Amino acid sequence: MNYTLHQLQVFLKVSETKSITKAAEELYLTQPAVSIQLKNFQEQFDIPLTEVVGRQLYVTEFGQEIARAAENILNEVHAINYKTMAFKGQLSGKLKITSVSTGKYVIPYLLADFMKLHSEVELMLDVTNKNRVVKSLERNEVDFALVSVLPDMNIQNIPLMENQLVLVANRNFDKPKRPLTLDEIQQLPLIYREPGSGSRHVMERFLEQQNIKITKKMELTSNEAVKQAIIAGLGCSIMPVIGIKNELQNGDLQIIPAEGLPQFSQWNLIWLKSKNLSPAAEAFKNYLLENKSTIIQTHFGWATQL
Known part of the structure; x- marks a missing residue:
């Protein structure tokens, strides 16, 4: 052969x-x-x-x-x-990370300077839905996962920042002078992410806690699809602020004040407690612990000023 x-x-x-x-x-x-x-x-x-x-x-x-x-x-x-x-004194190896889909607005900023410092590290990044992220962890296929809702697993984590979710509508929506009541929210056509999405989990938790029954709803499979549907006037949605920065700035979308909102979850980098981290993964973990505050303030400070 x-x-x-x-x-x-x-x-x-x-x-x-x-x-x-x-x-x-x-x-x-x-x-x-x-x-x-x-x-x-x-x-x-x-x-x-x-x-x-x-x-x-x-x-x-x-x-x-x-x-x-x-x-x-x-x-x-x-x-x-x-x-x-390694013999030449250079950090190398594979760094394998999976992220929930909304995490694509976060993970590049966590990685950028680290990858510049360690050019011989090979990055493998998979951005997918929450269910696949959890399966990748369970199968020990990745070093880390970026999630906004912690799975029920034996994990360690680095808390990063709040994930703020707000009610979003397009530019033609008449913004009220006071927060929408729960009854008014109930009358809105709401656009959902697909089952298994962390954003959908937070949205459904809020609706359940407030006993809001939505009769007019649509289900889409990505944040980008939800944004485009809102811009087109198909409805409103409860979305993470970090994913709509550009649309807010150019006026395509607007945040609508409403009772019980915003809702919050927490971005975390997680890994299995039983995981033996490679030198590259250990270096990234330590880098993030040392630099996360600076990274978050530099790239996401705008979100706290809304």
Whole structure:
């Protein structure tokens, strides 16, 4: 057999994504390039690694075994590179973080200066919904997770800052001179995030605590979709302030005062108590403990002045 590390990398990504198209996107390759590498890799085995049923690609049982072996080989290669860097006195390794979707407005600022200081650290960042974040932690697939609602798990955490949620409407909404009453909120068409979202959790907790029954509602799967729906006049929503800075500044959205609002949750960086942090992960944790106040004040001080 004469397979290359590149072929192992391509096959592993195909096995993870179950798609040549998605593998090509994540590897920054063309689809034909991935297909050729997959074909060349397959030719070295008498047993099929993948099969196509309908239009869906599946990894065979044998292919899954080879994928696990490929992952182990690539991990060993990465370990050699990291040890070389460590011997030269440079911090290196992989830093794996997952974040709930609204956290995309927070996590880049927590990472930016750290990554500049340690250019040999390889960052793997996944921004997704809360349910997938929790699963990634449970499976020990990541070092840290950024969440606004703490999961019921055996974790450690670094509290970061308040996550302020407010009632948001578009520029055409007649802003009242006094806060909306609970009865008035009940009459609004409200736009929800999808089940499992931290923002939806806080919103539903508020509505339940105030015994507000919403009859006109819409459900969307991202903060960006919710913002565009509000701007278009489809309704209002209870949203995190940090995700609407630009829209507030240009006047597309406005905060509507209302009884019981704003609501608050807390941004936290969390990790499993049982997790043995890598040198890169330990360095990031210590960096954040030392610098979080400065980062938050510099980049999010505006949110406390609304």
